[in-house]
Amino acid sequence: MITMTGLTKQYGDRLAVDDLTVTIRPGMVTGFLGPNGAGKSTTMRMIVGLDRPTAGTALLDGRPYAALRRPLRHVGALLDSATAHPARRAKDHLRMVAASNGIEKDRVGRVLEQVGLSEVASRRVGGFSLGMSQRLGIATALLGDPPILLLDEPVNGLDPDGVRWIRDLMRSLAAEGRTVLVSSHLMSEMQHTADHLIVIGRGRLIADAPLQEVLDSASLNVARARTPETASLASALRAAGCDVEQSPDGDLLITGARLPEIGDLAHRQQIPLHELTMQAPTLEEAYLRLTGAAVEYSADHASQSDQAAGQRRKADRI
Numbered sequence: 001m002i003t004m005t006g007l008t009k010q011y012g013d014r015l016a017v018d019d020l021t022v023t024i025r026p027g028m029v030t031g032f033l034g035p036n037g038a039g040k041s042t043t044m045r046m047i048v049g050l051d052r053p054t055a056g057t058a059l060l061d062g063r064p065y066a067a068l069r070r071p072l073r074h075v076g077a078l079l080d081s082a083t084a085h086p087a088r089r090a091k092d093h094l095r096m097v098a099a100s101n102g103i104e105k106d107r108v109g110r111v112l113e114q115v116g117l118s119e120v121a122s123r124r125v126g127g128f129s130l131g132m133s134q135r136l137g138i139a140t141a142l143l144g145d146p147p148i149l150l151l152d153e154p155v156n157g158l159d160p161d162g163v164r165w166i167r168d169l170m171r172s173l174a175a176e177g178r179t180v181l182v183s184s185h186l187m188s189e190m191q192h193t194a195d196h197l198i199v200i201g202r203g204r205l206i207a208d209a210p211l212q213e214v215l216d217s218a219s220l221n222v223a224r225a226r227t228p229e230t231a232s233l234a235s236a237l238r239a240a241g242c243d244v245e246q247s248p249d250g251d252l253l254i255t256g257a258r259l260p261e262i263g264d265l266a267h268r269q270q271i272p273l274h275e276l277t278m279q280a281p282t283l284e285e286a287y288l289r290l291t292g293a294a295v296e297y298s299a300d301h302a303s304q305s306d307q308a309a310g311q312r313r314k315a316d317r318i
Contacts, residue, residue: 001026001179002047002148006056009042009203016042018203019056024181026147029174031194031211032183035291039203040183041079044150048077060148072101075148076141082133083140086126090117090136093125094143103144111139116165130157138166149173151182155189167193191215191283201291214286223254223262226275233271240265253279 002024009017017039024030034040045051047058049065057064060075068074084093094108112118115135120128125136134157141149151170155163170193174180181198184190190197197214199207207214224247227233234244234252242256254262259276266273 008055010054026179028195031190034200070101072144076146077150078137084125091121115139148179187284222279225252
């Protein structure tokens with residue numbers, strides 16, 4: 001378990017992490033989300049003792065990282081895949097790390113096999129692709145078989161097969177009762193992987209909730225209808241007081257009526273329906289709604305303002 005209490009980090013006049021108090025529990029994958037500059041990497045660095053907090057504490061099963069005699073046996077971290085010397089062979093890099101923490105040598109072969117690098121174990125790290133370097137970083141994090149794992153952007157550089165592999169790996173580690181904290185900018189992947197979400201912006205906590213609760217917060221209760229008589233159904237729905245828009249693929253997006261009401265109206269008007277469903281919210285939509293006011297670096301502030309205003313108008317209509 002990771003416990004952060006009042007965790008704060010200030011660089012000069014810039015507050016990178018601001019009084020963060022959260023608990024990352026074992027047995028689940030916790031997604032750590034936030035815009036660029038939100039303080040995610042700084043928070044993870046403080047957890048493993050690479051940065052010293054200005055105030056507050058970060059504890060690993062009740063102890064600070066500095067108090068762990070052989071830390072890799074307690075916590076494994078992937079914060080930067082480019083940590084191995086480029087002239088060193090992959091297996092030698094892991095052997096050196098294992099020796100520094102009193103980890104048995106045969107563990108090296110097991111983690112190389114676990115991450116799919118057994119066949120390239122004798123190759124020099126400088127010749128590795130980004131995806132291979134990422135797998136080596138994950139192997140290093142797993143080397144001490146730790147109960148706590150911190151993974152910063154673990155899917156970076158992985159191909160689709162690798163993305164599925166790391167997703168399954170994180171979920172299997174959590175199922176074993178480990179604490180798994182993972183940061184990512186890939187919302188679709190987090191939606192498939194995380195059980196719980198911690199969202200921060202400008203260093204402050206925005207959300208600490210189960211994934212489904214965050215998704216539900218973004219739901220606009222929008223129905224999607226597909227029909228060969230689009231104009232007729234749209235006209236009938238508007239006459240009934242519904243708000244109707246047409247999606248790029250030609251479907252109707254409807255607010256202001258439940259599915260049975262839409263189906264009954266179409267039946268009365270003898271309009272065939274080929275599909276009628278509620279549009280499920282995505283994590284990307286929920287994330288943007290949560291962090292819209294906390295984006296520090298934006299290429300087009302006016303466009304964001306227009307989008308936010310449009311979302312507010314739509315919410316008001318609902």
